[in-house]
Amino acid sequence: MTVDLDKYVKPGRDYYIALGLEGSANKLGVGIIRQPVGQLSQTNRAEVLSNVRDTYVTPPGEGFLPRDTARHHRNWVVRIIKRALSEAKVTGADLDCICFTQGPGMGAPLQSVVVAARTLAQLWELPLVGVNHCVGHIEMGREITGADNPVVLYVSGGNTQVIAYSKQRYRIFGETLDIAIGNCLDRFARTLKIPNEPAPGYNIEQMAKKGKHLVNLPYTVKGMDLSMSGILAHVDGLAKDMFGKQGKKLVDEETGELITAEDLCFSLQEILYSMLVEITERALAHVNSNQVLIVGGVGSNERLQEMMKLMIQDRKNGQIYATDERFCIDNGIMIAHAGLLSYRTGQTNDLWNTVCTQRFRTDEVFVKWRDD
Amino acid sequence: MTDYLVGQVQKHLPHIPVEVVSQGAEALVFKTSVHPYLPNSISPYLDNHDEYIIKFRPPKPYRHPKIDASITKNRTVGEVKFMSKLARIGIRAPSLISADFNNGIIWMECLGQTLPNGEVSSFKNWLWYLERNEIPDKCVSDEVRVVCIKVGALIGRLHLNNMVHGDLTSSNILLENFEPALIDFGLSSYSGLAEDKAVDLYVMERAILSTHSVFSDKYNAWLLEGYEQIHETEFGKQGKKKHLETIRKLEDVRLRGRKRSMLG
Amino acid sequence: MSLIPTAVYSAADLEQPHEFHPGDGDHTTDGQTTQISEVVIKAGGEDRDKPSEARDTPLGHLRAQLTTLQDQINVFLTERMKSEKSAITGKEEDDIERRILDDGVDEDEED
Numbered sequence: 001m002t003v004d005l006d007k008y009v010k011p012g013r014d015y016y017i018a019l020g021l022e023g024s025a026n027k028l029g030v031g032i033i034r035q036p037v038g039q040l041s042q043t044n045r046a047e048v049l050s051n052v053r054d055t056y057v058t059p060p061g062e063g064f065l066p067r068d069t070a071r072h073h074r075n076w077v078v079r080i081i082k083r084a085l086s087e088a089k090v091t092g093a094d095l096d097c098i099c100f101t102q103g104p105g106m107g108a109p110l111q112s113v114v115v116a117a118r119t120l121a122q123l124w125e126l127p128l129v130g131v132n133h134c135v136g137h138i139e140m141g142r143e144i145t146g147a148d149n150p151v152v153l154y155v156s157g158g159n160t161q162v163i164a165y166s167k168q169r170y171r172i173f174g175e176t177l178d179i180a181i182g183n184c185l186d187r188f189a190r191t192l193k194i195p196n197e198p199a200p201g202y203n204i205e206q207m208a209k210k211g212k213h214l215v216n217l218p219y220t221v222k223g224m225d226l227s228m229s230g231i232l233a234h235v236d237g238l239a240k241d242m243f244g245k246q247g248k249k250l251v252d253e254e255t256g257e258l259i260t261a262e263d264l265c266f267s268l269q270e271i272l273y274s275m276l277v278e279i280t281e282r283a284l285a286h287v288n289s290n291q292v293l294i295v296g297g298v299g300s301n302e303r304l305q306e307m308m309k310l311m312i313q314d315r316k317n318g319q320i321y322a323t324d325e326r327f328c329i330d331n332g333i334m335i336a337h338a339g340l341l342s343y344r345t346g347q348t349n350d351l352w353n354t355v356c357t358q359r360f361r362t363d364e365v366f367v368k369w370r371d372d
Numbered sequence: 373m374t375d376y377l378v379g380q381v382q383k384h385l386p387h388i389p390v391e392v393v394s395q396g397a398e399a400l401v402f403k404t405s406v407h408p409y410l411p412n413s414i415s416p417y418l419d420n421h422d423e424y425i426i427k428f429r430p431p432k433p434y435r436h437p438k439i440d441a442s443i444t445k446n447r448t449v450g451e452v453k454f455m456s457k458l459a460r461i462g463i464r465a466p467s468l469i470s471a472d473f474n475n476g477i478i479w480m481e482c483l484g485q486t487l488p489n490g491e492v493s494s495f496k497n498w499l500w501y502l503e504r505n506e507i508p509d510k511c512v513s514d515e516v517r518v519v520c521i522k523v524g525a526l527i528g529r530l531h532l533n534n535m536v537h538g539d540l541t542s543s544n545i546l547l548e549n550f551e552p553a554l555i556d557f558g559l560s561s562y563s564g565l566a567e568d569k570a571v572d573l574y575v576m577e578r579a580i581l582s583t584h585s586v587f588s589d590k591y592n593a594w595l596l597e598g599y600e601q602i603h604e605t606e607f608g609k610q611g612k613k614k615h616l617e618t619i620r621k622l623e624d625v626r627l628r629g630r631k632r633s634m635l636g
Numbered sequence: 637m638s639l640i641p642t643a644v645y646s647a648a649d650l651e652q653p654h655e656f657h658p659g660d661g662d663h664t665t666d667g668q669t670t671q672i673s674e675v676v677i678k679a680g681g682e683d684r685d686k687p688s689e690a691r692d693t694p695l696g697h698l699r700a701q702l703t704t705l706q707d708q709i710n711v712f713l714t715e716r717m718k719s720e721k722s723a724i725t726g727k728e729e730d731d732i733e734r735r736i737l738d739d740g741v742d743e744d745e746e747d
Contacts, residue, residue: 056685058676058679058681059676059679059680059681060679060680061679062675062676062679062681065673065675065676067673068672068673068676068685071670071672071685072685074687075685075686075687075688076685164582166582166585167585167586169585171581171582171585172578172582173578173579173582173583177571177628214436214438214439219439219443221559222538222539222559222571222575223538223539223540223541223559223575223576223579224539224541224575224578224579225575225578270435270436270439271439274432274434274435274436274439277434277435278397278398278432281397281398282397282398282539283397284397285394285395285396285397285543286397286496286541286543286579286583287583306434307434307435308434309434310432310433310434311432311433311434313433314377314430314432314433315395316395363582
C-alpha cells in the first residue's frame with residue numbers, strides 16, 4: 001500500500017505549488033516549489049521554481065543576536081517574497097498553501113517570519129503548514145539526490161544528528177550531547193576573529209586547507225553520540241595562549257615548526273569530522289544500511305564530504321549523497337517541499353496552531369507521506 | 373565489504389583461514405577455526421573449541437594517519453584490558469585469546485548462536501526477528517521481559533564495578549541460550565561517577581528507542597528494572613544508594629537532551 | 637481614508653487596562669526600540685537592515701504609526717519585565733542574548 005497523496009489536488013490541476021518561508025537562524029529564505037501529482041520519483045520530480053535567500057551577517061568576533069536577526073528578517077521578508085514570486089512567475093492565486101518553519105531554531109527570528117506567513121495566508125486565503133526544519137532538510141536532500149532511504153547526517157549551526165527513517169518517523173540514532181558542530185566552528189571563528197562573511201565555517205575551511213600540523217585534541221565519541229564542548233574549550237585555550245597577551249609559541253613535535261592559526265583550524269576540522277564520520281558509520285552498521293545523505297550548512301564542507309566518501313568506499317555497495325549550498329544551507333525551498341508533502345496528506349495548521357517552538361525534535365514529526 | 377579489507381587482515385595473519393561474519397562501524401569480525409597458539413584439542417576453558425573470533429580494526433582512510441593510529445591502538449588496548457578485567461570479575465563477555473595492538477587485532481572466544489533466520493543471536497537481531505516474524509504478543513512476552521531484566525542486571529554489575537561500556541546498543545549484547553553477554557569495548561572506560569554511568573544508560577535508552585521503537589517503552593522499563601534489582605541484591609543498602617544517584621543523574625541527562633536548544 | 641492603530645494591554649495586577657495611541661507627532665518607520673544592537677555597530681558592522689521609509693499613502697502612514705505604537709508597547713513591556721524580574725531575583729540580567737546564543741540557554745527559561 002502506498003499513501004494517497006492526491007486527495008487534495010485543486011480541481012482541474014495535475015500539480016501543486018507551495019511557498020515556503022524559513023527563518024530559524026540567520027538566513028531568511030523564501031522558496032516556491034511545484035510538485036506533480038502522484039508519488040515523487042526519479043521520473044516524477046518536484047521542480048524548484050525559485051529559491052531566494054538573504055543572510056544576516058555580523059562583524060568578525062560577533063555572533064548573531066536573536067533580536068538583530070529577527071529585525072533583519074522583518075525588514076527583508078517582503079522584498080524576498082516579492083522576488084521569489086516574480087522569479088517563479090506565480091501569484092498568490094496559483095498557490096496551494098503557505099509553509100513556514102515552526103521550529104527548532106531561535107525564538108525571535110522564527111516568530112518574525114511566521115507573522116509574514118500568517119499574513120500571506122490570510123491575504124490569499126490559503127492554508128498554513130508548519131514544518132520541522134530538520135525534516136525540511138531531509139526531504140529536500142532526498143528529493144535532490146534521489147537517495148531513497150539513507151542514514152542522514154544533519155550538521156548545521158544548531159544541530160548535529162544522525163537520523164534514520166523507521167515506521168513513519170525520522171528517528172535520531174546519534175546526536176551531540178552538548179553543542180552543535182556549526183556552533184563549535186562559529187565560536188572558534190570568533191575566538192580567532194575570522195570574518196563571518198560569507199560564513200565563519202567556510203573561512204575556517206579555507207584556513208584549514210593551508211594547515212599541515214596536527215595538534216593533539218581530545219576525541220569524544222560516546223556510542224553514536226558525541227560531545228564537542230571539551231574540544232572547543234581545548235582549542236580555544238590554545239588559541240588564546242598563542243594569540244593573547246602571553247603570545248606563547250607552540251611547535252610541532254615532529255618538525256619543530258611553529259603551530260599557526262591555520263594548523264589549529266586544520267586540527268579542529270580533522271578531529272570533529274572524524275567523529276562525525278565515525279558516528280555515521282556506527283549508525284549505518286547498526287541499521288544495516290549503506291546509503292548516507294549529508295544535509296545542513298556544515299554539509300557543504302568539502303573535507304567532510306571527502307572523508308565521508310572515503311568511509312563509504314570501504315562499505316559494501318556504499319553510496320554517498322550530498323547537496324550543494326543552495327539546498328544544504330538553510331533555505332525556503334526545503335520548507336515549501338516538506339510542507340507541501342505534509343499538505344498533500346491533509347496535514348495543515350489552523351491559525352491558532354501556528355505558534356513556533358524553539359525545541360522541536362525531528363522524531364516528533366509524524367511522516368504521513370511515507371509508509372515504507 | 374570490499375575485498376581489499378579482507379586482504380589487509382590476511383596480510384597480518386598469513387595462512388589463517390578467515391570467514392567474514394560482519395562489518396561493524398570500526399571493526400571487521402571474522403570467524404576462524406584456528407587457535408593462535410594451542411591445538412584445538414587443548415583449550416579447556418572455552419566451551420567452543422571449533423570456532424574463534426578475530427576482530428580487526430582496519431586503518432580508516434578518512435582519518436588523519438596520526439589520529440587513526442592513536443585511535444586504533446588506544447581502542448584495541450582498551451578493549452583487551454577491559455575484557456580481561458571482565459573475565460576476572462566474572463561478567464559475561466568473550467574470553468580473550470591474543471592481541472596485536474598496533475595492527476588492531478584481537479583474537480577471542482566465539483559466543484552466540486544463529487537465529488532461525490541465519491543471523492547472529494544479538495539482542496538486536498533477536499528482537500527484530502520477533503518483530504518481523506511473530507505475532508506482536510511475542511515481542512513483549514515473559515521471555516523477552518526476562519531477557520531484558522538480565523541485560524539490565526548485567527549492565528548494573530558492570531557499573532557497580534565502576535566500569536562503563538561507552539557504546540551500549542542492542543547490537544553490542546549477544547545472547548547465548550538467552551543469557552546475555554557484552555561485546556565491543558572500544559569505547560569503554562573506568563569511572564565511579566554517577567554522571568558517566570548515567571550517560572551510558574542514556575545512550576542505551578536512546579538506542580532502544582530508535583532501533584526498537586514500537587515496544588521501546590516496555591524494553592527500557594524492564595532494562596532499568598533489572599538494573600535496579602542487581603544493585604540491591606548484590607550490594608544491599610549501599611547499592612540502593614548508588615542506584616538512586618545514577619538514576620537521578622540519568623534524569624538530568626535526559627532533560628539536557630530534551631532541553632538542548634537547537635539554534636541555527 | 638485614515639487608519640489609526642491602537643492597542644490595549646490588560647493584566648490581573650493592573651487596576652485598569654493600559655491603552656496605547658500613536659498620537660499626532662511625526663511618525664516614521666525607523667523605530668526607537670527596533671534599532672540594531674550597539675555591539676554590532678561597535679564591532680564595525682554596518683546596518684543594512686533599516687526599514688524602508690513610509691510612503692505618503694494611507695497604508696504608508698499606518699506603517700509609520702504602527703512603528704510608533706510598537707515603540708510605546710516595547711518600552712512599556714520592557715519596563716514591566718524589568719520590575720518583575722528585579723522583584724524576583726533582585727538583579728538585572730543584560731547578558732541573556734549572548735547566553736542564548738552560546739550556551740543554548742532558552743529565551744523562555746527561568747533561572
